Amino acid sequence: MENLPMRDGLSLDSHFQPIYSLAHRRTVGMEALLRATEQGKALSPPQVYERYIRRDERAAMDLAVVRAHCQHFARTPAAQRWLFLNIDAMTLADLSYVQQLQQIIADSGIPPQLIVLEVLEQALELDAGLLEGVALLREQGCLLAIDDFGVGHSNLDRVCSLEPDFIKFDRHLLRSAVNQQRTRTLLSRLVRLMHEIGALVVVEGVESESDVVVALDSGCDLVQGYYVAMPALVPDRDEQITPRLDAKWDELMNRELLRRKLNRRQLELSRQAFVQTAIALMQGNEFRLAAQPMLNLPDVIRCFLLDQEGRQLGRNLNVRELSEVNRLRFAPLEDTTGAVWSRRSYFQHAIDQPGVLYMSEPYLSMTDTRTCVTLSMAIEIDEQMHVLCSDVMLPK
Template identity: 40%
Template sequence: MTTEQQDRTAVAPHGFNISVTSGFERYSAQHGELTLTSVFQPVFSLSHMRAIGYEGLLRAHDALDRPVPPLDVFGEAARIGEALQVDRLAQALHLENFKLLGAEREWLFLNVHPGTLIEPYHTAALLANLVRLDLPPRRIVLEVLEDPATDFDALAQAVASFRERGFLVALDDFGAGHVDIGRVWQLNPDIVKLDRILLLHAAHRADMAATLPALVALLHEAGKLVLVEGVETEQEAQLALSCNADFVQGFFFARPAPGLTDAALARSVIAEATERFRSQAEERERGTANRLAPYVRAFERAAERLAAGEPLEEVCWNFLGLTHAARCFLLDANGRQAGRNIVLRVDRAQHDARFLPLDDAQGANWLRRPYFRSAVAVPGHVHVTAPYLSINEALPCVTLSMAVHVGERLCVLCGDIDWIFDEVV
């Protein structure tokens, strides 16, 4: 051990030791027969292409230097009634080791048992450690872990108090267990971490992959930044990019380590993934345009004939003859449907049988729908919606719409296309 390391050991916090592992100095502590220390997993901003924070993770070894899973450490602590003590010890270790990292502006993501936030003694210890280490609260992201036994009202009050002190708060494991949108509204975190289970479902189900961007958009509307955790594969990285997440974390980008991440390597990994996303997105857009082209041509012709005075029942047949065309219908200038849906295929009527209460749409008002608003805003052009859920059959569809004058009346011609989800990226 060098003189410098001996000096560092002499001033180490009570109960902690300092060692050098893989070239990195870090503190460790004893808990029974276990040796505990920290590693840090980077959290990356996809837009900035760099680490904007590090999550402190516990590592444990037994007396024979065999690794012990952190879940076992905390599980045993909970069994014997020492959960908060071990939680506080882990936090202290992470703070000490984060200070050793020399990170100048990045956040420290600190997993915190809800009881620690509620219990004044543990809160005071956390605040005292920050003062001693000269780490302002704004550098700390408190990751609130789920514990069904916690007094949730007390937890919400504690979270609000910590945010007032300047801490950021992250809600962990969204989409797993009891952590849902209700928890977001109740705790009002700054960051929501999407659990890896959502990625796993999205990687194997196209409908889930299509839902993920809407979920992120909902959280953004609620004023929350979104972190996708557990990204381990290229496919999952593409899902994180496509859903417009703000931050990512996982083995694909960087594994937990004692020190700071390799900035150049991380930037290269994110840049390559982003370039693949751009290429795949452009390919999908070309495919969508090609797929829609015959429907748009047939729909434009139908609108021309309608404007020339031909009846709706006659102008839509070419459009409805295309494979995935579902129906045509006509709206007045106020969004009210004039007449029934025009449907060509017999099997369509049979398929609709379960939704018979919705079959008669005459007089329905579609003023709220984007296809109506877009059409009346820019008449004479075909407008194409993003895929959405059709009320007619609770199936995904795309609607084409065009505002045309039929005599003196402004009308909006609409045509629905069944939209089978594309393959998952």
């Protein structure tokens, strides 16, 4: 690597790891990874960089590694693929280094539009120099990726200000999602949030079959990890990668079809019971008696009744009481008499289309923090418009 302030006996090289598009079923990018040896002993990138303490030395190292990766990548017979390059935020914050980086990219012959500069999320500071450096590289055509999002104290404001093209989720977020249902739900919602700010999502650290299933289920765009392909001078081709991922995709689809079938059956029973309850209410039956068809179903959590302004009439009719411990935990929210739910979609849709049964998207119940859907319908009781509601759990 030319212009690199190397110590004696230190040899540096680069390997590439595929970044794979689940929708396109092919590799769309390669992350360049530093490989180093000293007298035959392998060194990790941190072990190499710790030898260069001064800022100018570390920046020189950064630029030399980028130059070598670009030269190596330019020689590979790859199709149109992005080259993901790790770069220190301090390098991007200094315009003299940014100009050198621009020249390295221009000299490589790789279209700047295929260069993705990766910056660690926790290392970012939104100073004027960094924003200006990123803007200059963007003008050249380069793309920006924020790496390791979700580790430590992630800052959405910082992410939004930089307007990245890619967000790479930290592998620890995936590990947690594999082991905890709540984190798995959060992962999917984080993917949707990143899409809303205009970034594609890469899930890193896909190393096992369980990781693949969770990544596929999250709705992410791209995946990277040992299960997809190991880093190598010449990594696995799509002919090797695609069958591995297709097999897990088929497994997930079969599981999803079964889940949907169970959901449809469960929700059909809930709809039938809901209509019975609505008819009984319109016929003048007392609410607790009218709601029995709903309350008898195992997946129904509660029923409640709203007036035409969305204000709750009376308390919830709960199918079963919470345990004493959980009841005390949510005691401040327990009494919902007089609560106003007019901003909830289940009320707004029902009141806009009286007599039409509506089912909400899954959401977190404020009463006891369980995930549920709400069935709702606007009906007339004693010549006054009311909205009948019932919260229903979905199978996991």
